[in-house]
Amino acid sequence: MTTTSLQADRLDRARKAASAAGIDALLVSPGADLRYLTGYDAQPLERLTCLVLPVGGDPFLVVPALEKPAAQASPAGRLGIEITGWNETDDPYALIAARLPRALTRVALDNRMWTEKSLAFRAALPGAAQVLAGDVLYALRARKSPAEAEALRRAGAAIDRVHSRMGEWLRPGRTEREVGRDIADAIIAEGHVRVDFVIVGSGPHSASPHHELSDRVIEAGDPVVVDIGGTTEEGYCSDSTRVYALGEPPEEFRRAYEVLLRAQRAQTDAVRPGLRAHELDAIGRDLISEAGYGAYFIHRTGHGIGLESHEEPYIVAGNRLPLEPGMAFSIEPGIYLPDRYGARIEDIVICTANGGERLNRTGRELVVLT
Structure with missing residues (x-):
């Protein structure tokens, strides 16, 4: 199995596991979970980098515009998923919320996501309960x-x-x-x-x-x-x-x-x-x-x-x-x-x-x- 097909398989298994757990979308910031799913070793910056994996749609990666070349050059760029850059005056949380279904009820955030980012997602997705993505992803990674x-x-x-x-x-x-x-x-x-x-x-x-x-x-x-x-x-x-x-x-x-x-x-x-x-x-x-x-x-x-x-x-x-x-x-x-x-x-x-x-x-x- 090639690296690209391995990552694609992991994304597919993560989507299926999230669906089985009653989760509508996975939100994954820089860290081991993001590396596991995409191969992208992103910098943990104050600017949001986030893989969005809706169970009913295609995954996409949201990154600061100045980090987009690095994301495209990483294994994530060979996966064929959309990589969206956001500018300094954009609200990346609102950008992600606008692309997710309105009927969203549960989103899973990676366990190591910074508190300021998880709270920003709570404000952007007020109708969705937040749960830990680790309950899904750790079983795959183990x-x-x-x-x-x-x-x-x-x-x-x-x-x-x-x-x-x-x-x-x-x-x-x-x-x-x-x-x-x-x-x-x-x-x-x-x-x-x-x-x-x-x-x-x-x-x-x-x-x-x-x-x-x-x-x-x-x-x-x-x-x-x-x-x-x-x-x-x-x-x-x-x-x-x-x-x-x-x-x-x-x-x-x-x-x-x-x-x-x-x-x-x-x-x-x-x-x-x-x-x-x-x-x-x-x-x-x-x-x-x-x-x-x-x-x-x-x-x-x-x-x-x-x-x-x-x-x-x-x-x-x-x-x-x-x-x-x-x-x-x-x-x-x-x-x-x-x-x-x-x-x-x-x-x-x-x-x-x-x-x-x-x-x-x-x-x-x-x-x-x-």
């Missing part, structure tokens, strides 16, 4: 096509290459920030076009799951959590966490790490169609709790990944969503002892008809650097 799965495999291999080089940068006497800069450069060098995040949590900072880079000097014996990810030229994200120790870590840390490793392996091995998200979360959480560390596993097991580093499905207690072939998500249990140390092991996994495929292939054992 099930990756074979081409998307292959793009995620390439992203996973790229971030694995960065982790395999960690010994070049991690050593006592360097600061987290210095190491983070080297890692960011390698993320680009190894196949990404954008660095999405770099976490280097050393010593007591390893107990903070979303620790920011700091000027702390890394010391001998420190455990170091390295959580890194980026976006490839294809637009798909990577995300992987490994734990390193600069010399022999405390024995108590090793014991906690072995518990974490068993839990993460049990979860990745358990992935299969029909298993519910909360059940997958419980597999690792129960093992960690039985070992006495349950109070220190303080976040969900994982998140979906694709055009965004965090998207549906979320692997968390209370989510009864059954896993389906094509769903891609992280499995990243953690144990964090406040002000002492912490650890997290993270792989991206794709659910297949036969089980789970782990996309990150670097070893999950504690890596001791000497």
